[in-house]
Amino acid sequence: MLDLGTSFIASVERAPDGEAIVDGDLRLTYAEWYARISSLVASFDAMGLKRGDHLVTVLRNRWQAATVHWACQFTGIILTPLNWRAKSEDVSYCVHDAEARAIVYEDAPAKAIAAAGLDGAIRRINLDHAGPDEVAFDSLIAETAPEAMPRVDADAWSLMLYTSGTTSKPKGVPRRHRAERAGAIAHVAQNLYATGERTLGVMPLYHTMGVRSLLASSIINGTFVCMPKFDAGGALKVIEQERIDNLYLVPTLYHDMVHHPDFASAQLDSVRKLGFAGAPMTDGLLKRLQEAFRPELFVNHYGSSEIYTMTIDQDATRKPGSAGRSGINQRVRVVKLGADTPGDLAARGEEGEILGALAGDEAFEGYWRRPEADARALRDGWYFTGDTGYFDEDGDLFVTGRVDDMIITGGENVSPVEIESLLSLHPAVDEVAVVGLPDERWGRLVTAFVSRAKPVTAEELDAYCASSALANFKRPRRFVFVKEIPKSPVGKLLRRKLVSGEYQLDQKDQAA
Structure with missing residues (x-):
């Protein structure tokens, strides 16, 4: 090498x-x-x-x-x-x-x-x-x-x-x-x-x-085309002027571009390949991007700082939500939630913790001077990611969130990503994040925080969920309408801020 x-x-x-x-x-x-x-x-x-x-x-x-x-x-x-x-x-x-x-x-x-x-x-x-x-x-x-x-x-x-x-x-x-x-x-x-x-060089060089x-x-x-600070309108201009061939972004940046007033008139025909990583992409956004770009390749890439590529799906619209299968340098498995060893495998369709092989060519070897972190994450040649997911019957990986994000409500495990993807398809929903809020009866109450694209009530969203294939115990018991969903600088949902009350309400039609 x-x-x-x-x-x-x-x-x-x-x-x-x-x-x-x-x-x-x-x-x-x-x-x-x-x-x-x-x-x-x-x-x-x-x-x-x-x-x-x-x-x-x-x-x-x-x-x-x-x-x-x-x-x-x-x-x-x-x-x-x-x-x-x-x-x-x-x-x-x-x-x-x-x-x-x-x-x-x-x-x-x-x-x-x-x-x-x-x-x-x-x-x-x-x-x-x-x-x-x-x-x-x-x-x-x-x-x-x-x-x-x-x-x-x-x-x-x-x-x-x-x-x-x-x-x-x-x-x-x-x-x-x-x-x-x-x-x-x-x-x-x-x-x-x-x-x-x-390439549009907008994803930060600290990431x-x-x-x-x-x-x-x-x-x-x-050619690496630098964009020091992302703004959707500026990105559209750079893509057009520099004839960008490929985009590799977090879903939030795609979301902001397709919702920008200049998107419909921008000349984006040079873009032939789309890739995303860093967070799951909702079904609604996936559909909008496919229709807008008609890309030759649409890649869902799941990875981390520790192991760059875990899995790849080169046709993200084939099976929405699928992160595909292990990358060419990696092996991936799913173990039962709470497993202490990499051999305690979850069954097909069973949600567990995702592991990556430390023998992979792209893997790190341990954290900098953090033996306690190594002890938690590195076991018997495998990296315990802290991410949750499952393999479907075809062997494709679905990433459902973080172990810490799992909502235990009434004794059932509920992953936020499935609910978020469903709600993202509603035409009145701009963005959505689902968390579990403390509740005396349920332990954690499944709560959907929604940024609206147009007027909609909690009752309408509840009826939409009830008419879907979503299991009843996964339905949000509360909807909270907010001005925007809090995110990190690289576009990851900050669910902890919603749990701690760090958000601004959209005062119209608030749920009780």
């Missing part, structure tokens, strides 16, 4: 004049980008950064962020990207947890960086307006340097992603060059990417989906 630095050089050799990256008015060929990466490598050397050091980034999807990513691959520095919206306490925790030697950021999160109480020995690099004790990023690429040569092999650490940490402190997920490149190659193969395709888009683009000598 090639290391990632050598992989990039191979891309330069294949197509030095091919367009590699676009960011607004900036356009760089592979040869031009390699020159800037080489300058940054030389500057990192001058700063005393070396193999095995952690470098934290708090950046949006700008060409500089992608350049830092590649420079780290050449030097053996462990790139440690954080959410650019991170709060100061999160930045402080992750920088000190990783024992980072340097941090690269921009003006947007600069206040959070300043308030993080970082050690004075940590080098600070600012992309925009460098102040006292900061290094200007532009100065690091100002001088021409010899072409960078890779200094590590495929077994070296490439980067460390931090999990979202919704219930505890974030966990570092270190990943090696070989696992990263294996994931990128599989991404190319399973999404049928062709040489020179143009596994964004990293995979960047690496896959280089492997096919494609």
Whole structure:
């Protein structure tokens, strides 16, 4: 297996004049980008950064962020990207947890960086307006340097992603060059990417989906079109102007695009392949996208930071909700809920916890300095994902949620995803999230939080559920109409915020 630095050089050799990256008015060929990466490598050397050091980034999807990513691959520095919206306490925790030697950021999160109480020995690099004790990023690429040569092999650490940490402190997920490149190659193969395709680079480079888009683009000598911050109208313009070939997004971003006023008139015929991951896609949104794009390929990709690809379904509309079967680098199984060993398999159709094989080429090897997390998640060569799902009679995997999201109501286990998919098909429902709220009688009351596309009452939605094939015990006992469904920066539903009351009511026709 090639290391990632050598992989990039191979891309330069294949197509030095091919367009590699676009960011607004900036356009760089592979040869031009390699020159800037080489300058940054030389500057990192001058700063005393070396193999095995952690470098934290708090950046949006700008060409500089992608350049830092590649420079780290050449030097053996462990790139440690954080959410650019991170709060100061999160930045402080992750920088000190990783024992980072340097941090690269921009003006947007600069206040959070300043308030993080970082050690004075940590080098600070600012992309925009460098102040006292900061290094200007532009100065690091100002001088021409010899072409960078890779200094590590495929077994070296490439980067460390931090999990979202919704219930505890974030966990570092270190990943090696070989696992990263294996994931990128599989991404190319399973999404049928062709040489020179143009990718919308909007999924954040601190997220596994964004990293995979960047690496896959280089492997096919494609063009990575940066979009620093998503907005639906802007995305439609970029897709149209840059003739984007493939989209790989979380469902929320697709939702926002198809509901934008400019969607109907946008020229999107260049898009031939759709992919989604990060969360289940409701049946309603799946149908809308199929009708709008008529894609050659519509991929549902289920994975994680720990194991990039778990399963793939290359025809998402064939069996709505199906995550397909194991990826080309992976094995997957479902064990009974609460199982302690990977051998306690669930029956076909029985909901359980999803496991992935740690022997897979894309798998991580354990969390950064978190033995207690390893003990919970890594057992006998398998990774216990914390996700729930089941295999149907055909052997296709259906992902139903998180173990922590399972609603136990009246002694029955109820998964939110099935109910959400049903309600998403109602024409008055814009978005929906289902949670269990404490209840003296039921233990947990199945509750649907609904953002409406047009007027509808709780009684009408209840009648809609009652007339469907949904089992009676799964029907929501309460509907709450909200202005919007809370989500994370990468579009995942934040059910915990609904449970804790962190939402704004849509005051019309509220359920009792």
